[in-house]
Amino acid sequence: MSAASQAQAVQAPTLTEKQEAILAFLRENAPTKTYFKSRLIGDELGMSAKEVGTNMPALQQADLELDVEKWGYSSSTTWKVTA
Numbered sequence: 001m002s003a004a005s006q007a008q009a010v011q012a013p014t015l016t017e018k019q020e021a022i023l024a025f026l027r028e029n030a031p032t033k034t035y036f037k038s039r040l041i042g043d044e045l046g047m048s049a050k051e052v053g054t055n056m057p058a059l060q061q062a063d064l065e066l067d068v069e070k071w072g073y074s075s076s077t078t079w080k081v082t083a
Contacts, residue, residue, distance in 0.1 A: 015062055019055045021045050026059070026066055030083045039076035049076050 015023065025045060026036065038049040038056070045052075056079060060068045071080040 015058060016055070018045075018047065018051060019058050019062070021047075022052060022055055023059055023062075023066075026068070026081050027083075030066060030081045034080060034082060035071060036079045036081055037076040038079070053077050 022041060022045065025041060029036070038052040041047070042049045042052045056068060056070070056077075059066075065083065067080075067082045069080045071078045
């Protein structure tokens with residue numbers, strides 16, 4: 001396998017529009033906040049908490065700038081996000 005083929009194989013998966021919106025929100029807010037509830041992210045972006053939670057695993061794998069970790073659950077899943 002050539003170096004170019006290997007580089008293409010390692011590329012991050014393509015994100016959906018919703019995943020891109022969540023990622024943009026987290027990148028914008030991560031410098032000032034560490035913990036995010038799915039419900040509150042959804043409120044900001046016009047999504048349900050379930051939609052946010054369903055899309056977070058893709059962000060955990062796709063973004064190398066942010067560390068996204070499922071942190072806890074109480075009234076909505078909480079995510080720990082660090083830059």
